[in-house]
Amino acid sequence: MIPEQQQERASLYALDALAGAERDAFERELRASNELRIFVRELQRSAGLLAMTVPQIRPPQELRSKVLERVKSESDAKTTDTNPAGFRFADAADPSG
């Protein structure tokens, strides 16, 4: 059972309403508890549904090509590290498997 105060922090976190040190501290709690991670994911999915409650407007067709062209030109122009540190996909399938 998740304590009420932790539920409060989880709810704020799911709405991005925690900031600074409080956010960092909560993320440490999150990494330490599978039960809390499940709870937060459900809250985040609920928050995601809030985005569906506004009028759904289709982006203009040309926006897709603008986005992809802009990303292409910026990535071509930039020398990037293709495997930066901090890459974490804890729950994703192992691509080598």
Add this chain to the structure above:
Amino acid sequence: MGRANWASSCGRTHQVMLEPKSAEQHQTELLRRIAAQDHQALADLYDQLSGPLFSTAIHILGDQREAEEVIQDVFVQIWNRAASFDSELGVPFHWTLGITRHRCIDYLRARQRRTRLLDDATTETEILSRPAASTSAHDALSEGELARVRATVQTLPPDQKQAIELAFFGGMTHQEIAETLGEPLGTIKARIRRGMIKLKESLKAYV
């Protein structure tokens, strides 16, 4: 319409709502590929998420041109930051929504600065007219399901709904919400907790 039939009749973004776990696995994999500089993965993610992200941006900004600029910025950020997505801390759609909302708030703040600088100049915003038939993403979500989600949000007590919306669409922290509403911080935290848990329970089929 049954859930399975509804799912099969829907377009790209139905995965966001209907099958959150499998959609999340797929989106997590797309982010992994994006982090490895895979342009096709970015195109696929755009096809899945641009509709709700664009709609959210328009709702916050009330200006289609700015929303289009925001969406370009958002996908550039997704491209640049995909490697920092941490699936221990959240789900992909929520992560991209966070980027979108923060970018919108940046635009709103810039707009306020511009307005102040121009003093009496009027910043014209192009508020979209929203005729449902022409603009709704009918190919993405069933109107019935959308109506059910909206109705659930409407069942929240007004004070809970207000606090949640100020955080979600207004980009405010709990301290800022407490200051804005002139309420104690503890009251705001409790309000948001009760509202979010009610949403989670009421929308259990989708989360």
